[in-house]
Amino acid sequence: MADADTNTELQAKLEAAQAEIEALRAELEETNRGVLALYAELDTQADHLRQATELKSRFLAYMSHEFRTPIGAIRSIARLLMDRVDGPLTEEQERQVAFIQRNAAEFADMVDDLLDLAKVEAGRVEISVxxxxxxxxxxxxxxxxxxxxxxxxxxxxxxxxxxxxxxxxxxxxxxxxxxxxxxxxxxxxxxxxxxxxxxxxxxxxxxxxxxxxxxxxxxxxxxxxxxxxxxxxxxxxxxxxxxxxxxxxxxxxxxxxxxxxxxxxxxxxxxxxxxxxxxxxxxxxxx
The missing domain is CATH 3.30.565.10 (Histidine kinase-like ATPase, C-terminal domain)
Structure with missing residues (x-):
């Protein structure tokens, strides 16, 4: 009778252990599915980030090139005015044209910085040593x-x-x-x-x-x-x-x-x- 009770108790413990193992296995599988889903989400986000970075670089490069033409025209016209090609300038006119020149030069520097940044981000900067x-x-x-x-x-x-x-x-x-x-x-x-x-x-x-x-x-x-x-x-x-x-x-x-x-x-x-x-x-x- 004692042996039967012992066997029953062992059987109960074994079944409980198996049930616990099954529960742990199910929890592990659920965790693995969550990890795989997280990796997939991270891959998607990384892909979106790469696309956004590429689009930003392309936008900066495009806008920089587009800005260069009008900036060049402004600087050329201002230089002609300062050279008195079309006649003398009054003191006030000279001050205003000089102001245009300074701001156009600063704008040109900004555009150059934007273009250089776009090139660096796109990996298109060449090093010449x-x-x-x-x-x-x-x-x-x-x-x-x-x-x-x-x-x-x-x-x-x-x-x-x-x-x-x-x-x-x-x-x-x-x-x-x-x-x-x-x-x-x-x-x-x-x-x-x-x-x-x-x-x-x-x-x-x-x-x-x-x-x-x-x-x-x-x-x-x-x-x-x-x-x-x-x-x-x-x-x-x-x-x-x-x-x-x-x-x-x-x-x-x-x-x-x-x-x-x-x-x-x-x-x-x-x-x-x-x-x-x-x-x-x-x-x-x-x-």
Whole structure:
């Protein structure tokens, strides 16, 4: 009788264990179906995101090209007026035409930034590397900014290239574009003082370019987002200036293409230092 009771008890436990296993198996199958559904949803969302990104890049590229023709026409007409081709201008007319020229030039810069961003996002930016001297790059930048230094209270300084800076093997046009964006921003947000461009070796095979200013500075809460697309720092000076907020974002992406990175050090009211660090020699597999 005791053996029969024991067998019955064991049978009951076995059936309970089997029932629990079946329940767990059913729960596991349901979880697996949920995971598969989630993966399918993620794949769909990723596909939609890729399509949206592609459409945005195509839209930016298309609009940039379309804007170039009217901008070019405006700049050409303004240049003819300033050259007095159709006769002399009054002082007020000259001031107004100069205003048109400045705004058309800024608009052209915005369009170029949009087009470059579209190319980067579409993976259609070509890196063309060659050996060049830093002295030549600084000299070209100095000449480029000389005509736009209209504020007598701001000085643009290019420090002498240190003796330990070797020739660079990278895309000098992309590097120049990054530095132009840094310098342009620094000049915009520096009412008085100086903007200083310098370079130094910072490690084995690395070189850092810095653009330091004595301008309005950037509050800490903007440090993490300043290199994001369309980011603009809220300030009274910003309200009087134009721009897309794409220059720094584009610089970050170009620096990545050159195998480097960008950084910011800034204190509100005391100025900012934007820097880009890249390898002295860009390896072929990095392009």
């Amino acid at each position: 060659e050996w060049f001297e830093m002295v030549d790059l600084f000299s070209a930048l100095r000449g480029m900014f000389k005509p736009v230094l209209t504020n007598p209270e701001v000085t643009l300084v290019f420090e002498e290239v240190p003796a330990d800076i070797p020739r660079l093997f990278t895309d000098d046009r992309k590097l120049s574009q990054i530095l132009r964006n840094f310098v342009s921003n620094a000049l915009k947000f520096t009412p008085r003082g100086e903007v200083r461009v310098s370079t130094q070796r910072v490690g084995d095979g690395l070189i850092r370019f810095s653009v330091a200013d004595t301008g309005i500075g950037i509050a800490p809460e903007f440090h993490e987002t300043i290199f994001n697309d369309f980011t603009q720092v809220a300030s009274p000076l910003q309200k009087r200036l134009t721009g897309t907020g794409l220059g720094l974002s584009l610089s970050k992406r170009l620096a990545h293409l050159l195998g480097g990175s960008v950084a910011l050090e800034s204190e509100l009211g005391k100025g900012s230092t934007f820097s880009v660090t890249i390898p002295v020699e860009l390896k072929a597999d990095a392009t």
